[in-house]
Amino acid sequence: MTTETESRPFTAASFYAFLKEGRFMGVRCRENGNIYAEARPLDPVSHSRDMEWHELSGRATLSAFTCISVAPASLEAKGYGRNNPYCTGIVTLAEGPRISARISGVDAANPQNIPVNLAVTLAFDEIDGDDPGLVFRPA
Amino acid sequence: MATVRSRRLARPVSIVGAGLSQFGAYPGKTSRDLFVEAFQDLQDTIDQGISAQDIEAGYLGNYSADLFEHQGHTAPIMADWLGMTPTPITRVENACASSGSALREGVMAIASGMYDVVLVGGVEKMTSLPTEGVTDVLASAADGLYEVPAGLTFPGIFGAIAKAHMDRYETNLNHLLKVGIKNHENGKLNPKAQFRQTVRDMMERRRARAEQRGEPVPEWDDELDFLNDARANPWIAWPLRLYDCAPITDGASCVLLVASDIANQFTDRPVGVAGIGQATGRPLHDAEELTSLSAAKIAAAQAYEMAGIGPDDVGVAEVHDCFTIAEIVASEDLGFFAPGEGPHAVDEGRTARTGDRPINTSGGLKSKGHPVGASGVAQVIEVYKQLRGEAGERQLDNPNLEFGLTHNVGGTGGTCVVNVLQRG
Numbered sequence: 001m002t003t004e005t006e007s008r009p010f011t012a013a014s015f016y017a018f019l020k021e022g023r024f025m026g027v028r029c030r031e032n033g034n035i036y037a038e039a040r041p042l043d044p045v046s047h048s049r050d051m052e053w054h055e056l057s058g059r060a061t062l063s064a065f066t067c068i069s070v071a072p073a074s075l076e077a078k079g080y081g082r083n084n085p086y087c088t089g090i091v092t093l094a095e096g097p098r099i100s101a102r103i104s105g106v107d108a109a110n111p112q113n114i115p116v117n118l119a120v121t122l123a124f125d126e127i128d129g130d131d132p133g134l135v136f137r138p139a
Numbered sequence: 140m141a142t143v144r145s146r147r148l149a150r151p152v153s154i155v156g157a158g159l160s161q162f163g164a165y166p167g168k169t170s171r172d173l174f175v176e177a178f179q180d181l182q183d184t185i186d187q188g189i190s191a192q193d194i195e196a197g198y199l200g201n202y203s204a205d206l207f208e209h210q211g212h213t214a215p216i217m218a219d220w221l222g223m224t225p226t227p228i229t230r231v232e233n234a235c236a237s238s239g240s241a242l243r244e245g246v247m248a249i250a251s252g253m254y255d256v257v258l259v260g261g262v263e264k265m266t267s268l269p270t271e272g273v274t275d276v277l278a279s280a281a282d283g284l285y286e287v288p289a290g291l292t293f294p295g296i297f298g299a300i301a302k303a304h305m306d307r308y309e310t311n312l313n314h315l316l317k318v319g320i321k322n323h324e325n326g327k328l329n330p331k332a333q334f335r336q337t338v339r340d341m342m343e344r345r346r347a348r349a350e351q352r353g354e355p356v357p358e359w360d361d362e363l364d365f366l367n368d369a370r371a372n373p374w375i376a377w378p379l380r381l382y383d384c385a386p387i388t389d390g391a392s393c394v395l396l397v398a399s400d401i402a403n404q405f406t407d408r409p410v411g412v413a414g415i416g417q418a419t420g421r422p423l424h425d426a427e428e429l430t431s432l433s434a435a436k437i438a439a440a441q442a443y444e445m446a447g448i449g450p451d452d453v454g455v456a457e458v459h460d461c462f463t464i465a466e467i468v469a470s471e472d473l474g475f476f477a478p479g480e481g482p483h484a485v486d487e488g489r490t491a492r493t494g495d496r497p498i499n500t501s502g503g504l505k506s507k508g509h510p511v512g513a514s515g516v517a518q519v520i521e522v523y524k525q526l527r528g529e530a531g532e533r534q535l536d537n538p539n540l541e542f543g544l545t546h547n548v549g550g551t552g553g554t555c556v557v558n559v560l561q562r563g
Contacts, residue, residue: 012284038285064429066298067377072275075290088290089299090424098424100289111377116306133288
């Protein structure tokens, strides 16, 4: 881990800036090893302030999902909606924590065919620079 | 049940009056118009009468007049329009649990000895925005940095909970739809409800309309067949359809709280606040379980402990059915049914008005309507009416009804408020 990485503040701005650079950076509590896929400045469980950036593999399984037909404005602008639903949900990362993410590369019009615990991987190339939410796709 | 520290109010608090505006879509009416309507209903229902100038403090639940109506600082406006100034009033914002939390603040204000007579209420004017706008405003109650960028909407988050429940237990799509059918049957009997129609009524209406227009009349075997038809009941966030979602509603609610030792100055049938609980949870991706709201379990344990009762003593419950799956999860979190048994209880009719565990006799958020900031107190009003035997056509046939419960959720369990109310 470079000094430059270590010095970045534990903020969402840093988290999403890392993503744009092609790095999926969570944080780790140095005291008890808890890992979070959000940039938290303190560990909400151990209450330690001794946090460090921790690079995540991007490997995960899909733990729960939904396929949305009534899209918020930001996704409507990308062409999603009634005739083109999108899949989003909760993934469990190989490192343990969960995070919310959009899921691409699945048939969102036929959600009954999307398997539970599907293996997924972070799709850096699908993360939009202007609106950089996490996107995973089948591994 | 979670283990909680024993807590007591420093002195008992009673509810002596309740008022609701009509729930629905009212173009031209703003928050203040709705709140005045609710207050006038309250005045009319207080046996001995009440003047706005007799009130010593107010707490107002309001989620987002800021975004819905471009109106911040709503509490003093409500006070002025009631003629309550210069009495202090404070707005409380906890998303869809705003007035549940406002009620709790009012209870503690009286229990502290500071005041004897407190007005608590809630208001939301939602239909001023189109549906997409409302979806975006509601989504702002989720985590804007880590949930919303993933494309999660409120129906989406509860859709994911529904999917997790279906994967873990025997829950299926028909269980969800049956919650809606049951709540509309109750709402039909509630004069204040937004939808005073059963699902069968709505199905017949659609058939009649098709016939009138000379279009092919759809053939549906029954309500479930109708609700399973994607043309009649489109997907919103699979596995949730339109009729799994509470509507967008304009409405207001208020109750009058007083120190129990003066309750008989207002009514000879007060309802006691026997137990209050409130707890805080984390976003779904950080939650302990995907099929349960931990804050609901903890808030329930607090309320039961303070009231000295358990789930089996609850004769009527109003729970936060913002989506049909939320009612099933609530019935498990509150200890009415074991985890995974909630859907079977719906199938068996146990949560119907005629069942042994009546839930949402008002019609719930689904049929009565869900003006988000007003819903927590509106739930309390239904239980108040049931305990006083004033619920009209939907009155429970239970002469031993003593305890009722309300369960009000903000966001996806970021906030949960549970109250136990007691007759007398």
